[in-house]
Amino acid sequence: MIIRQGFKFRLGASDVQSARLRVLCGHARYVWNQALEKCNESADTKGAYVPRYETMAKWVTxxxxxxxTEWxxxxxxxxxxxxxxxxDAAWQRYYKKIEGxxxxRFKKKGQSxxxxxxxxxxxxCRIENRRVKLPASLGWIKFRKSREIVGTIKNCTVGFEGGHWFISFQTEREIPEPAHTSTSMIGVDMGVARFLTLSDGTFIEPVGAFKANQLKLARAQRALARKVKFSAxxxxxxxxxxxxxxRIANIRRDYLHKASDRLSKNHAMIVIEDLKVGNMSRSAKGDQENPGVNVKAKSGLNRSIxxxxxxxxxxxxTYKQAFRGGExxxxxxxxxxxxxxxxxxxxPDNRTSQACFRCVQCSFEQNADVVGAINIKARGHRVLACGESGLPDSVKQEPV
Ligand SMILES: [Zn+2]
Known part of the structure; x- marks a missing residue:
C-alpha cells in the first residue's frame, strides 16, 4: 500500500526571499479572489453551476x-x-456536500x-541536507530539519503562519500491507461536555493550555474592540x-494527534458516530420548541475543539488505522x-441530565457519555455481524 505523509519545518527565508514569497502569495490570492468572484456570479445566477478548472485557466491567460493586470x-x-x-475542488466539495x-470564501491579506x-x-525542486532549492526565482532556502524526511517528495507548500514561514513536504512511499497488532474493538463518543469518551469508561481530556489560551484570546479580542480600527x-x-x-490551532492539532495515536495503537477496530457537526451545533443552541440545555457548558471549550x-x-x-492495518x-x-x-x-427520559443516564425501565445507571460510547460499540458489532444499519426498528433514519 502507498503511504502519504507530510513533513513540516520552519523555513529560514532571507529578507529578499521573504519578499518574493509574499509577492507569490499575493498573486495566488489575487487569482483566487478574481476567479471566485466570477464563480460567485455564475453560482448565484445559474443555480448550482460554476466554471471548472479548464475555463478558469483561460481567464488567467x-x-x-x-x-x-499584466504584472x-x-x-x-x-x-x-x-x-x-x-x-475548483472546493466548489465540487461544496456542491457534493462532502463532510464539512x-x-x-475570499482570501484577505494577512487573515487567511x-x-x-x-x-x-x-x-x-531540489533538496540537500538542510536546504531546499525552489523555483520562481527563490533559489536555495535553509530550513530547520528537525526529523528525517521519509519517502519520495511529490510536492511542497510554503506558508506564512504566526509570523513565520514554514515548508511542508508531501511524500509518498510504498509499504507492505500491515496487520494490526491488536484485535480489540472500541466505541468512541464525541461530545460537547467531554470531547472523547471511550466504551471502556475512560476519557481523553484536552490539555489545560488550550483553555488558558482561549481565555487569553477572548481578552485580546475585547482589547481589539476598544482600539481605533486600523490604527498602529x-x-x-x-x-x-x-x-x-x-497557537490554539497547534494545541488542538497536538491533542487530536495524541488522542488518535492512542486509539489507533491500541485498537484494531474503532467505531465512531457518523454525525454531522451542523447537527451538534444546532442541538447545543436548541430552537424555539426545544431550548438547549446546558448551553453555556456546551458552547465553551469543547465546542471549539x-x-x-x-x-x-x-x-x-482513518489514515493511522490504514497505516497499522486497522479500521x-x-x-x-x-x-x-x-x-x-x-x-x-x-x-429521552433515560437521560436525567447532560452527564447522567438512568434507565427508566431497568434502572441501569452510568455516565451518559460512557453509555453513548458503549452503544456505539454495540452498533458497530451489529453492523459487522449482519450488515444491518444498527438501528432499532422503531427508529427511522433521516434521509441523507
Ligand atoms: Zn434498561
Missing part, C-alpha cells in the same frame, strides 16, 4: 494579457494553476493563511490575535445517548 506575467504559473485547481465543506505550492518537486495599536493587537489563533476537530479527528484516525467504522448516531445498553429501552 487573459488577465496576463490585459494591461491593468501577473511575473507570477509563478504552476502556483496560479494550483490555486485554481484548489478553487463550506462555500469557498497565505501559501504557495510547488508541484512536481522532483522535476523543479490596532494592528499590533491584531497581529497578537493572529499568533494566538495559530468539536467544530474544528471532528473531521480532522476522523481523517487522522474505522462509522455507524448511525441516532439515539446512542438514549438507549439503555442493558435492556435496550429507548427513551
Amino acid at each position: 487573459a488577465w496576463k494579457r490585459a494591461p491593468e 501577473l506575467k511575473d507570477a509563478y504559473t504552476d502556483n496560479l494553476q494550483q490555486k485554481l485547481k484548489d478553487l 465543506a463550506q462555500r469557498p 493563511r497565505d501559501s504557495v505550492r510547488f508541484v512536481n518537486f522532483q522535476k523543479y 495599536n490596532w494592528q499590533i493587537q491584531k497581529a497578537k490575535i493572529n499568533r494566538l489563533h495559530t 468539536l467544530d474544528q476537530g471532528w473531521y480532522e479527528f476522523r481523517r487522522q484516525l 474505522v467504522l462509522a455507524v448511525p448516531a441516532h439515539h446512542t445517548s438514549q438507549t439503555c445498553p442493558k435492556c435496550q429501552h429507548v427513551s
